[in-house]
Amino acid sequence: MIPALEVRELQKRYGRVRALAGVSLEVLSGECVALVGESGSGKTTLLRAFNRVVEPDGGVVLVKGRPARDLDPIRLRRETGYVPQEGGLMPHWTVRKNAALVARLLGMADADERADAALELLGLSPNEYASRWPRELSGGQRQRVAIARALATGPEVVLLDEPFGALDAITRAQVRGHFKAIRQELGTTSVLVTHDLHEAIELADRVAVLRDGRIEQAATPGVLLEKPATSYVARLLEQAGLAAAIEGGR
Template sequence: MRDQVLPTDAPALSAKDVVKRFGSAPVLDRVDLSVGRGEIVVLVGESGAGKTTLLRLFNRMISVDEGEVCVGGQNVHALNPVQLRRSIGYVQQDGGLIPHWTVLRNTALVPRLRKMASPDDLASVALQLVGLPPDEFGARRPGELSGGQRQRVALARALAAEPEIILLDEPFRALDAITRAELVEAVHVLLQDIGVTTLMVTHDIRTALEIANRVAVLRGGRFEQIAPAAVLRSSPESPYVQQLLHRAGEGTAA
């Protein structure tokens, strides 16, 4: 989306008074969130808290029931959903790679769909960014890669079309502890270096504290606290946030 520069006077992402229901019960209950340009915000909470639901409202994978969801100051429901999804990088929980395609072809998918010039070159640059030299990995298929390498390819695919915004849905969940730690560090450095606006979902508050500029803690469809990582760690505003920190070895019990 570098060719569709976001307005400088509007948040990159915003949700205002958002309600989303599945059945009669709200999964999101009057939620407000604003993500600035170049900011890394991580949504953290237990299963069923509404994290992935909120994330997927921004690329219209699902629709809001009440309230307003905006990208670059524009209501997403006023935007073409296909163009919107192609303009925002998105990494699914399982990576979503096409198994019979090569790494290079997987990575070049969105540039090709957007009819961008030199999609393979864009894919090669993205693979290099995530630490997978295209000369070594480009011709491989996903089944020939480790779990961590597959997630790097998924991230490269999200970055290949040079979006201003990426959405990451539990990108480290299926990885072993050592691979996860290595990839968390690599992704943190990469996101800081390229300055892309990032909204990420995780159930692991330690990962959130390592990567985020701000951490947003969801519980039962409502935010318990939204704060810079250092502030959240030192000044939890609710017993629930304090409990999450304590269980992760990041704080003291209430």
């Protein structure tokens, strides 16, 4: 089976800083992969290479087996769901117009209906929220609009960059719950960037731990917890209190 997304030996430098130092990873269709790491580990750069917001210096990105550099970047971005950090809503557009953006860019005649349906899916009743301005929403609501915008077109792949990062603990749990439910319902292939191991383990089918532009370990949560491949991963688990939890469970 051809992976939905794949990178091979991906490299990227920003001046002297090496963001990606030869990363290889496959994301299977319908799978949710979490990219975990500290800031500067290269996880966001890797995410953005999938929709050509970042152009790599070396290596290849394959989208359903085709090299991404052969694809029209504008088209690729439109067809890939994307939830930027802190939402990135257009402040001068209503909630509905924001949620309908990608559908409109793809020329879908029913963009507004799709937007409303996606908002509904994320628990934002269109009647109540569709005509509001982003500034009239809470942080969690804004984040849900951003997710709705990514899902409204029914994409095969969604890329999420710290989608729950800026939220308080309660809202975070809520939005996370929404995401989980939707993924189960839609089966969308997802790549999720997070610095929170708990989140990664709760949501993802597989977790890739990045450090200094390399993948330390890519495995299912179970394997990761039981057999950390490197001392770095073990320390990371320990710091998150996960290693202890496992030991306690034994």
